[in-house]
Amino acid sequence: MDFEKVVDFRHACKIFDENKKISKSDLNYILKTTIKSPSSFGIEGWKFLVIQNQDLKEKLKPYCWNQPQITTCSDLIVLLYRKNMTSKDEYVIKSLKRRKYFEKSLQKYAEFIDSRSLSEIKCWSKAQTYIASAYLMLSSASLGIDSCPIEGFEHENIKNLLDFDKQNYDISYMVALGYRLNHPKTLERRDFDELVEFI
Numbered sequence: 001m002d003f004e005k006v007v008d009f010r011h012a013c014k015i016f017d018e019n020k021k022i023s024k025s026d027l028n029y030i031l032k033t034t035i036k037s038p039s040s041f042g043i044e045g046w047k048f049l050v051i052q053n054q055d056l057k058e059k060l061k062p063y064c065w066n067q068p069q070i071t072t073c074s075d076l077i078v079l080l081y082r083k084n085m086t087s088k089d090e091y092v093i094k095s096l097k098r099r100k101y102f103e104k105s106l107q108k109y110a111e112f113i114d115s116r117s118l119s120e121i122k123c124w125s126k127a128q129t130y131i132a133s134a135y136l137m138l139s140s141a142s143l144g145i146d147s148c149p150i151e152g153f154e155h156e157n158i159k160n161l162l163d164f165d166k167q168n169y170d171i172s173y174m175v176a177l178g179y180r181l182n183h184p185k186t187l188e189r190r191d192f193d194e195l196v197e198f199i
């Protein structure tokens, strides 16, 4: 699909067709292209939980403002971010080891990160998952698959229901994937000149 068509196809889908499931090969394509997203220093401080289990989706829904996307979607992707990505983090070190000049990269990374507080690092790490989520949604759209980004949820309650490495990761947000039930509204955006400034 032409890229602009992909962009125009994507919208925040409010309800999915429960009878349509994403095929395994399409889902793999979406996730494989998603993990090609850029990340700072190439660390890839994220994880993607794929929820297909209907019972679990039903349990999550009340803590997601009862949004119908949660239970009607085919796959609910929960994006996790890595929390303590200091220069001592073994996960960070493993990523940096792929670089030609590991010692130099580690030193540069330490200068970049180690003066920041853990809450600043968390914020920085979480922000990067939004880039991956754009890949996720646009990759889906390129296959004619709909999505809805979902930040409307009770973080701690959702966290309690999900099984993941909570020591090292936390929930960023979610993206529901599936096939639209209804025709979307026309995409509304502010004027180009209001948002884009050439300086």
Ligand SMILES: Cc1cc2nc3c(=O)[nH]c(=O)nc-3n(C[C@H](O)[C@H](O)[C@H](O)COP(=O)(O)O)c2cc1C
Pocket: 010, 011, 012, 013, 014, 067, 148, 149, 150, 151, 152, 153, 173, 187, 188
């Ligand atoms: C970080 C983020 C969180 C969002 N959370 C929700 C949500 O919880 N529920 C929902 O229906 N839409 C959610 N949206 C979708 C936006 O409301 C939607 O993208 C916006 O209104 C523009 O509509 P469009 O995407 O259809 O063009 C979220 C979008 C973003 C980027």
